[in-house]
Amino acid sequence: xxxxxxxxxxxxxxxxxxxxxxxxxxxxxxxxxxxxxxxxxxxxxxxxxxxxxxxxxxxxxxxxxxxxxxxxxxxxxxxxxxxxxxxxxxxxxxxxxxxxxxxxxxxxxxxxxxxxxxxxxxxxxxxxxxxxxxxxxxxxxxxxxxxxxxxxxxxxxxxxxxxxxxxxxxxxxxxxxxxxxxxxxxxxxxxxxxxxxxxxxxxxxxxxxxxxxxxxxxxxxxxxxxxxxxxxxxxxxxxxxxxxxxxxxxxxxxxxxxxxxxxxxxxxxxxxxxxxxxxxxxxxxxxxxxxxxxxxxxxxxxxxxxxxxxxxxxxxxxxxxxxxxxxxxxxxxxxxxxxxxxxxxxxxxxxxxxxxxxxxxxxxxxxxxxxxxxxxxxxxxxxxxxxxxxxxxxxxxxxxxxxxxxxxxxxxxxxxxxxxxxxxxxxxxxxxxxxxxxxxxxxxxxxxxxxxxxxxxxxxxxxxxxxxxxxxxxxxxxxxxxxxxxxxxxxxxxxxxxxxxxxxxxxxxxxxxxxxxxxxxxxxxxxxxxxxxxxxxxxxxxxxxxxxxxxxxxxxxxxxxxxxxxxxxxxxxxxxxxxxxxxxxxxxxxxxxxxxxxxxxxxxxxxxxxxxxxxxxxxxxxxxxxxxxxxxxxxxxxxxxxxxxxxxxxxxxxxxxxxxxxxxxxxxxxxxxxxxxxxxxxxxxxxxxxxxxxxxxxxxxxxxxxxxxxxxxxxxxxxxxxxxxxxxxxxxxxxxxxxx
Ligand code: DGJ
Numbered sequence: 028x029x030x031x032x033x034x035x036x037x038x039x040x041x042x043x044x045x046x047x048x049x050x051x052x053x054x055x056x057x058x059x060x061x062x063x064x065x066x067x068x069x070x071x072x073x074x075x076x077x078x079x080x081x082x083x084x085x086x087x088x089x090x091x092x093x094x095x096x097x098x099x100x101x102x103x104x105x106x107x108x109x110x111x112x113x114x115x116x117x118x119x120x121x122x123x124x125x126x127x128x129x130x131x132x133x134x135x136x137x138x139x140x141x142x143x144x145x146x147x148x149x150x151x152x153x154x155x156x157x158x159x160x161x162x163x164x165x166x167x168x169x170x171x172x173x174x175x176x177x178x179x180x181x182x183x184x185x186x187x188x189x190x191x192x193x194x195x196x197x198x199x200x201x202x203x204x205x206x207x208x209x210x211x212x213x214x215x216x217x218x219x220x221x222x223x224x225x226x227x228x229x230x231x232x233x234x235x236x237x238x239x240x241x242x243x244x245x246x247x248x249x250x251x252x253x254x255x256x257x258x259x260x261x262x263x264x265x266x267x268x269x270x271x272x273x274x275x276x277x278x279x280x281x282x283x284x285x286x287x288x289x290x291x292x293x294x295x296x297x298x299x300x301x302x303x304x305x306x307x308x309x310x311x312x313x314x315x316x317x318x319x320x321x322x323x324x325x326x327x328x329x330x331x332x333x334x335x336x337x338x339x340x341x342x343x344x345x346x347x348x349x350x351x352x353x354x355x356x357x358x359x360x361x362x363x364x365x366x367x368x369x370x371x372x373x374x375x376x377x378x379x380x381x382x383x384x385x386x387x388x389x390x391x392x393x394x395x396x397x398x399x400x401x402x403x404x405x406x407x408x409x410x411x412x413x414x415x416x417x418x419x420x421x422x423x424x425x426x427x428x429x430x431x432x433x434x435x436x437x438x439x440x441x442x443x444x445x446x447x448x449x450x451x452x453x454x455x456x457x458x459x460x461x462x463x464x465x466x467x468x469x470x471x472x473x474x475x476x477x478x479x480x481x482x483x484x485x486x487x488x489x490x491x492x493x494x495x496x497x498x499x500x501x502x503x504x505x506x507x508x509x510x511x512x513x514x515x516x517x518x519x520x521x522x523x524x525x526x527x528x529x530x531x532x533x534x535x536x537x538x539x540x541x542x543x544x545x546x547x548x549x550x551x552x553x554x555x556x557x558x559x560x561x562x563x564x565x566x567x568x569x570x571x572x573x574x575x576x577x578x579x580x581x582x583x584x585x586x587x588x589x590x591x592x593x594x595x596x597x598x599x600x601x602x603x604x605x606x607x608x609x610x611x612x613x614x615x616x617x618x619x620x621x622x623x624x625x626x627x628x629x630x631x632x633x634x635x636x637x638x639x640x641x642x643x644x645x646x647x648x649x650x651x652x653x654x655x656x657x658x659x660x661x662x663x664x665x666x667x668x669x670x671x672x673x674x675x676x677x678x679x680x681x682x683x684x685x686x687x688x689x690x691x692x693x694x695x696x697x698x699x700x701x702x703x704x705x706x707x708x709x710x711x712x713x714x715x716x717x718x719x720x721x722x723x724x725x726x727x728x729x730x731x732x733x734x735x736x737x738x739x740x741x742x743x744x745x746x747x748x749x750x751x752x753x754x755x756x757x758x759x760x761x762x763x764x765x766x767x
Contacts, residue, residue: 029180030137030161031069037132039161040069041178046185046327048178049073050103055089056131058103058163058176060212063275065329075101078214082294086110088129101212101296104165104176104191106130113298114242114290116210117191118305121170122199130165130174137161141179141188146533146540148280148567149322150179150188150346157182157346171197181346184338187325195312203310207286207302208323209277216240216291219265221332223257223589228577228610230254230558231589233672237265238297244288246304250475250511250528251555252282252562259593260287262299267331269667270710274328274335277301278593280347281321282564283532284308307514309525324563332592333710337664340595344662347563348570348598349543352550356657357571357597358435359387359650360630362504364394365578365604367634369402372417373425375636377432382635384432386643387650390502390630391429392437397422399449404508405472408444409451411490426499437502437550438494442487443535444473444508458483460527462515470509478534479516479527487538495546505539505569507555532564539568552600561590561598571600571628578604578632579611580623581753584671584694587627588679596681597661601627603649605634617642618727619755621649622692626660626679629653648727656690656759659683666710668693675699676750682711686737689718689760695750706744709760712737718760720745729759 031040037052038061049062061075078101085098088109097111107115108127120126140155152158160179166172172195179188189209195201218238222245223231245260247253258279264272277299279285284304291297301323310318324342328334344353361383363371371393380391398414399407413421420428426436445452445459447469452459459474461467467474476483494500516527543551551569553560557576565572575586583601590599601624606614624630631646638646653660659681669678671694680691693707712718714737721729745758 029182030159032135032137033069039135039163041161041180041187042066043180043185043187043327044183048180048187052132053095053100055092055095056129057097057100057106058132058165060101060103063211063327064273099294101214102210104130104174105210105212105298113292114288114300115205116207116300116302117174117193117203118205119170119172119193120202120204122197122201126204128167128170128172130167133164133166133173135161135163144190144319144322147319147321147536148564150280150324150342152346170201171195171199172201181342184341185327186338186342188322189325190322191320193312193318195314195316198314200314201312203312203318205305205308206310206318206320207300208279208320209302209325210298210300211275211325213262213275213297213299216295216297217265218262218289218297219267220289221261221263221592222287223259223592225254225586227254227556227559228575229582230561230575230586231257232585233589233592235263238262238289238291240291242288242290244286246286247284248304248306250283250514250531251507251560252285252564253510254556254559257593258285258287258301258562260289260299260301261332261335261592262289262297263332269333270331272331274332275299276326276335276339276593278324278326278339278563279321280324280563280567281532282535282560282562284528303529307525308529310529311523311526321564333666336592336667339593340665343563343566344595344597347567349547349568351547352570356661357550357628358389358502359653360390360392360437360502360600360602361388361635362392362394362602362630362632365609365632369396371396373419373428376425377428378636379634380429380432380434382638383631384434386635386647387654388434388631390435390437392439392502392504393425394439394504395441395506397438406446406448408441408446408473409449409476411440411494422494422498422500430499435501436499437504438498438500439504439506440491441506441508442491442538443476443478445476446473457517460511460514460516460531462513463517465513468512470512473509475509475511477516477531478538479530480518480534484534484538488541491538491542492545495542495549500549502550502552504552504554504573507560536564536568543568558586558590561594566594566598571598574599574601574627577610578602579608579613580615580620580694581613581696582611583623584677587623588667588671588677591665591667591679596627596665599627600630602630602632603646604632613753615753616755617645618723619694619753621645622755622757623694625649625653625656626681626692628661645727652727652729656681659688659690664711668707668710671696676747678707678747680709680711686711686713686716687762687765691745691758691760692755693747693757694755695753698750698752698754702748704746704748707747708742708744709740712741712760714738714741716762719763719766721759721761723757734763
């Protein structure tokens with residue numbers, strides 16, 4: 028058991044692999060946060076009570092104790108209205124109109140392993156010995172409510188999963204106005220904060236700046252975790268980098284509105300918190316009901332951002348992604364979107380399938396435009412019947428023909444949306460999110476279905492089930508192409524309208540849970556105009572996400588680099604597309620496009636029927652190479668070597684568990700004349716072992732170059748001189764004993 032309870036002092040000491048997290052119930056009842064950092068012994072003599080010191084203008088809730096003030100004390104689940112003027116973790120309005128509560132420690136429970144959440148995505152275990160859980164029950168007797176704080180600590184990883192459950196034990200309804208998942212108070216403010224920001228086509232760029240006094244926060248109010256922000260935040264030692272310095276990170280297992288924040292107060296302490304965005308959020312809790320917050324994943328590293336990412340990657344591969352896909356190699360895809368857009372028919376698709384099969388592709392994914400009268404993006408979302416003019420043999424007939432060619436068959440859907448020009452909208456105008464009598468805002472000519480309504484979610488489950496049963500479908504690309512506006516739901520009473528966006532997420536999760544459990548052999552890929560919903564919530568159901576609609580290899584450098592901070596390569600899909608690139612207009616070498624896409628779940632997004640012989644040869648070579656590299660990329664350790672946000676280049680590498688094989692990539696942006704000789708130091712190798720180093724020859728295949736020591740490769744590095752515009756180079760490393 029990695030959880031130590033000092034019952035006398037009501038002190039709780041949680042140990043993860045190499046990290047401790049400590050809090051205590053103070054005599055007046057509230058939970059004070061004492062410590063989160065490198066592992067220390069439970070009896071290491073920790074005493075943080077010196078933090079409790081009388082301060083002017085800091086109110087004292089206990090009349091005979093001038094030392095204690097919520098304004099000063101580090102809190103575990105901060106309350107509002109009793110003297111803590113920082114951002115609270117929760118706020119609950121009682122039936123008398125007040126929003127003051129006093130959560131006092133009542134009891135604790137220890138659980139082996141980790142309980143599963145119902146209705147929300149969550150981390151889970153195969154083996155209960157991988158983690159232990161502590162539940163702390165706090166009580167506000169006057170308000171008649173309890174809050175249960177759950178802490179799961181992993182034995183092999185420096186990670187903690189937190190969530191809160193609010194129960195109404197009173198006879199009157201309560202209104203939750205804020206319920207964050209985790210909040211931690213640090214005793215200093217000497218931090219940089221890192222967040223992942225962007226826009227459509229520019230997702231998850233890394234932003235880093237010094238934390239200043241006041242509130243620094245990032246969030247989404249868009250009804251989705253969004254392209255614009257990711258539910259991730261890290262506080263980093265200002266001198267820290269990829270390999271050095273302490274890092275404290277939080278990631279929310281949720282796909283809707285969120286806030287991630289860091290607040291520096293008057294005494295230079297920092298409060299870090301994450302949870303559902305309180306903006307326009309409320310939840311009415313009837314007597315006897317409970318509200319469960321999403322889970323927050325807390326990761327600590329004392330060896331920089333690299334170790335933080337390694338922990339997230341392990342957690343998400345082993346404890347988040349669904350079976351059987353978390354352990355399964357992901358296939359190489361040809362998606363017809365950028366090859367044909369809406370302009371395809373069965374014959375054209377079969378031509379694509381023939382050329383894809385000949386080059387070694389494993390799945391053909393048919394994208395948007397196969398249903399209703401959808402020949403552009405203005406119509407037919409909601410009319411999920413096949414367009415027989417384009418596909419005379421229907422979806423099952425097409426899939427049969429694709430299967431006959433030795434390929435698996437994938438299909439695009441966008442079940443959360445409806446086009447105003449559709450039979451569905453004509454039949455059920457009330458099924459979209461809307462406010463009665465108020466005009467509706469369109470996004471990409473479409474409306475958002477009201478997934479807070481059970482009849483809508485039942486309908487999605489029904490038609491998707493039929494499609495998956497009858498269609499011979501191996502792979503689903505689940506898209507979502509606009510954000511919410513006029514987010515009202517007709518079935519809910521006025522006082523419950525602020526619940527709509529969270530109820531939408533619960534409805535979506537219900538649908539995804541049902542479908543992915545019913546069809547575990549179908550590989551689901553998440554997508555929201557690219558990476559607009561790239562979050563742990565989605566990864567729980569759909570083990571990979573289309574990383575960005577921007578398929579330009581150079582633009583992808585920052586996108587994939589930023590994404591890798593929290594998410595493993597096996598969670599990302601990346602495709603080689605045509606040049607000039609359809610989004611950026613840039614022409615890059617096929618080799619560069621290949622290497623960038625090969626650093627994730629690999630595929631193509633171009634017209635295979637138009638390839639020259641040289642391109643066919645190069646692509647067949649890439650596919651062979653990826654099949655060899657696939658276990659390394661999808662299950663190996665990932666290291667960021669050169670940051671494309673700061674330099675003219677990018678570099679990264681993958682190393683297998685044994686450290687016997689590695690794949691290294693370097694991409695140049697612009698050629699430099701008279702540039703210094705530059706080196707790229709590798710990581711993660713065995714310093715005492717030699718490696719055979721292979722480089723790509725003119726034909727793109729690996730050719731033996733030299734034998735080097737792991738120590739030399741890590742300390743002296745590889746020479747990366749003379750890059751051309753958008754040029755790239757890759758190396759494959761192997762212990763000599765592993766060569767067949
Ligand atoms: C947005 C996706 O990100 C694209 O890949 C493509 O599927 C289109 N939607 C289709 O409408």
